[in-house]
Amino acid sequence: MTTMKRRFVKTVLAAATAAAMLLLVGAAEAQEIQLTGPLKGAPAVRRLRLYRQGRMEIAPSVSFTLLDEYRRTILMGGQLNYNILDWLGIGVWGAGGAISTTTDLTDRIDAVAPRDPLTATNVNHSLAPSGGRASFADQTAQISWVLVPQLTFIPFRGKLAIFNKIFVDTDFYISGGPSFVGVQERQNCGGAGEPLCSNPKSFTLTSNTKIFATGAVGLTFYPAGVWSFGVEYRALPFWWNRAGFDSRGAGPNGNFPDQQVNDKDATFKFNQLVTIAIGFYIPIAPKLSD
Amino acid sequence: MMQARRWLLLSAALVLTPHPAYAQQKKKPPKAAAAPAPAGPAQAPPAPAAPPPAPVNVDADADQPAAQPGAAPAGGDQKSTAEGAAPGAGGETAGVVDICQVTPDAPQCQLAKEVNLATEAKKPIRAEIYAVQQQYVIKARRLEIVPYFAITLNDQFVSHNAPGLSLNYYITQVLAVGVTGNWYQGLNADSDFNFQNRRAARIAVPLNEYQVSGDFNFTYVPMYGKFAGFGDFIFHYDAYIDGGVGLIRTRPIAVIDPDNRKFDWNNLINFDVGIGLRIFFNRWLAATLEIRDIMYFEKIENKDIANGPAITSGPGYGNSPLNPQTWYDQDTHFTNDVQMQVGLSFLLPTSFEYRLPK
Numbered sequence: 061m062t063t064m065k066r067r068f069v070k071t072v073l074a075a076a077t078a079a080a081m082l083l084l085v086g087a088a089e090a091q092e093i094q095l096t097g098p099l100k101g102a103p104a105v106r107r108l109r110l111y112r113q114g115r116m117e118i119a120p121s122v123s124f125t126l127l128d129e130y131r132r133t134i135l136m137g138g139q140l141n142y143n144i145l146d147w148l149g150i151g152v153w154g155a156g157g158a159i160s161t162t163t164d165l166t167d168r169i170d171a172v173a174p175r176d177p178l179t180a181t182n183v184n185h186s187l188a189p190s191g192g193r194a195s196f197a198d199q200t201a202q203i204s205w206v207l208v209p210q211l212t213f214i215p216f217r218g219k220l221a222i223f224n225k226i227f228v229d230t231d232f233y234i235s236g237g238p239s240f241v242g243v244q245e246r247q248n249c250g251g252a253g254e255p256l257c258s259n260p261k262s263f264t265l266t267s268n269t270k271i272f273a274t275g276a277v278g279l280t281f282y283p284a285g286v287w288s289f290g291v292e293y294r295a296l297p298f299w300w301n302r303a304g305f306d307s308r309g310a311g312p313n314g315n316f317p318d319q320q321v322n323d324k325d326a327t328f329k330f331n332q333l334v335t336i337a338i339g340f341y342i343p344i345a346p347k348l349s350d
Numbered sequence: 351m352m353q354a355r356r357w358l359l360l361s362a363a364l365v366l367t368p369h370p371a372y373a374q375q376k377k378k379p380p381k382a383a384a385a386p387a388p389a390g391p392a393q394a395p396p397a398p399a400a401p402p403p404a405p406v407n408v409d410a411d412a413d414q415p416a417a418q419p420g421a422a423p424a425g426g427d428q429k430s431t432a433e434g435a436a437p438g439a440g441g442e443t444a445g446v447v448d449i450c451q452v453t454p455d456a457p458q459c460q461l462a463k464e465v466n467l468a469t470e471a472k473k474p475i476r477a478e479i480y481a482v483q484q485q486y487v488i489k490a491r492r493l494e495i496v497p498y499f500a501i502t503l504n505d506q507f508v509s510h511n512a513p514g515l516s517l518n519y520y521i522t523q524v525l526a527v528g529v530t531g532n533w534y535q536g537l538n539a540d541s542d543f544n545f546q547n548r549r550a551a552r553i554a555v556p557l558n559e560y561q562v563s564g565d566f567n568f569t570y571v572p573m574y575g576k577f578a579g580f581g582d583f584i585f586h587y588d589a590y591i592d593g594g595v596g597l598i599r600t601r602p603i604a605v606i607d608p609d610n611r612k613f614d615w616n617n618l619i620n621f622d623v624g625i626g627l628r629i630f631f632n633r634w635l636a637a638t639l640e641i642r643d644i645m646y647f648e649k650i651e652n653k654d655i656a657n658g659p660a661i662t663s664g665p666g667y668g669n670s671p672l673n674p675q676t677w678y679d680q681d682t683h684f685t686n687d688v689q690m691q692v693g694l695s696f697l698l699p700t701s702f703e704y705r706l707p708k
Contacts, residue, residue: 108578129506129543147580165547165555173551182550196551218577218584232577305550317550 108349109229111282112143112214115346119290121337123155130166130200130302134159139337141212146349149212153235156205162197170196177258181250181319182305186260199263199304201245203331206296208274210237220281229282239274239296242267246304250320257306257321270298280339285346288339296333299326485574486586487633488702489520496638498693500532503641507544508603510560510687511537518569526569530594530622532689534560540603556650556679557603560687561615563644565596565622586630593623598644602651602678610660611651611677620646626691634700640691647682 119139125132137155144150162170175185175193184194216232249255249262256262278292307325309318318324496516502509511534518528538559548554574588598620604611626640656676658669667673 127504127506168555169547169551169553173553179550179552216577216579218575220573220575222573230575230577303547303550305546307546307550 106350108146108217109282109285110146110347110349111229111231111280111285111288111341112149113146113347114343115143116342117141117143117149117151117288117339118342119288119337119339121153121155121290121335123294123333123335125203126332126334128163130163131197131202132161132163133157133203135203135206135333137206139339143212146217147214149214151210151212153208153210154206157203160202162200166197166200181257181317181321182303184260184263186263194260194263199246199265201243201265201300201302201304204242204244204267206242207240208237210235210274210276231280231282232277233280234275234277236273236275239270239272239298241270241272241296241298243270243300244268245301245326246321248320248322250306250318251322254320257319262321263304268300270300272296272298276335278335286341286344288341290335290337290339292335292337294333294335296331297328298331299323299328301326302329484704485523486576487588487630487636487697488523488704489526489571489697490523492520492702493698494518494520494526494528495696495698496530496693498638498640498691500642500689500691502687503690504686504688507541507555508557508559509537509539509541510534510689511539512560512563512689514691514693516567516693518567520569524571526571528567528569529564530567530596531562531564532560533562535562538603554605554653556653557605558600558648558650558685559603561599561601563596563598563620565594565620565644567592567594567622588628588630590626590628591624592626592640592642593621595619595621598646600646600648602649604651606651606653607655607671607677610655610671611674613651613677616649618646618648620644624691628695633702634697636695636697638691638693638695640693642689642691644687644689646685646687648685650679650683652677652679 117139119141121137121139123135123137125134134157135155136158137153139151139153141149141151169183170193173179173183173196175183179185183196184199186194212233212235214231214233218230220228220230222228244265244267247254247262247264247266249257249259254262274294274296276292276294278290280288280290282288301321304321305325306317306319306321307327308314308316309320309322309324310316314324494517496518498514498516500510500512500514502511512532514530514532516528516530518526520526540557544555544557569590569592571588571590573590574586576584576586578584596619598618599615600618601613601615602611604613622642622644624640624642626638626642628636628638630636656669656671656673658666658671660672661667661670662672669676
């Protein structure tokens, strides 16, 4: 062992001994302040009505999609939750597309877009059975159903005063989980064994299931112990081809049309929904905290 | 080796200096019989059957003399004197007696004479307890300054993000008047979605960009409340609606005929409505989140190009593609610019006093 190594080992041993001895010294303490009065040792909230803990929630809901490019959807559904604790629940939200309407852009494309060889792969140019041009709306994708098993976390609980007269217990929650979304979108075309994308038959829709993740934040208002009113914002992102266009697949970075409609033409969309729900609880009466 | 010895000597010295960091020795459990007199004046004689030492009461007024055992607690209001404490017991009670001797007409002396506790105790009590007692923040007669950033929510073609500033003066606790303004120029962004749409369907959608907007607004605060976070801490919030009228400067982005059309800014009257949430960090600082819709009638680019000769004057100028009169669509279009505004709210002055005690 060289002199340098020996000196290093001794220094380390001395430092370790010093550290061990320092640990034997009592811990530093500041002055303990003793609060008195009725708030001494009191929790932030007493006698809290536990609207969630140990209760099953059944909440019929209606959801509205936001910021849609080609088609809006109103989904009817419901939520089934079991709240293990007042701040944690587990459940499932499911909904089906009940009403679907077109946006102004879809109507405008339908009315104005030329039906010629330049747009043949993107806008159906065939004659519809009724005699007119095929509707562009018929090739736009739509949400058919959504199924979301989820965890709900309720970090904030409080109350709301409206006009200084009406007081409502309220909580704020965050929920999240995997999302399973059934969509109707334009079928693949232009590939081997598939129809040409200019073929009117290629504009028919087919069912696909998109799997991704979803998250929501919401407020639940409790006018009574047995029922509640909830408003929720949900992000439901996934990749899909909303217009049925051939936009990508060829050229640099695949950013140019390739005369095929397939997965490459699906783009990521941060789909958003607002949900309104009425919740009913079992057991009917909430417990009280200490 | 010498260094190792120095380390060991230093450690030994530290160990031999015990408890250097104690601010106060640990309190021994009180012995009921032998307890000294509590925190009274330094010369107070020891009481033979005094209670254990009084713990520190952080709610008590620091400048009040500490009360003798058995006297009324310090920090109470004048009512406590009338309701129970015997005159001459010390603390505030002694002070009231002194005042009454000097000025017998003082209100508290009158009160002390008039109130009969036995009679008062027999009266039925109709206590009214508010769900949210004493609002956390008094906004009346305070100025609110809100710097924020606005993000477009409803335009897939061009986003109109903007920094902005609101100044609101609260006339009452729930009503304010103010001005708000956004600066958009330089932040209007044409989206990729717009390009994809043009290429695929050969359809051009008229686009507009904004420069600046400003509005006079009324703000009404109908809701307030509080939340317990994780069952541990409490924070306060309120919700407000606002609305008003103002000006917005916009112009079309030349999409249909970009070679010939160069648009100037147009001043357009707008109406705005919003709904917002304010979460208070303290009594003068809050985070704000607002959804605001700025509504106006937009002048958009004409989707048709004039088919006359490209001349700048002369008989055919009326149908020239260079004539700015042909650049605009004949109709105006009702437009909603829905924004999400995230900002901070500063309330001035930073402090205030409640009119009534809690």
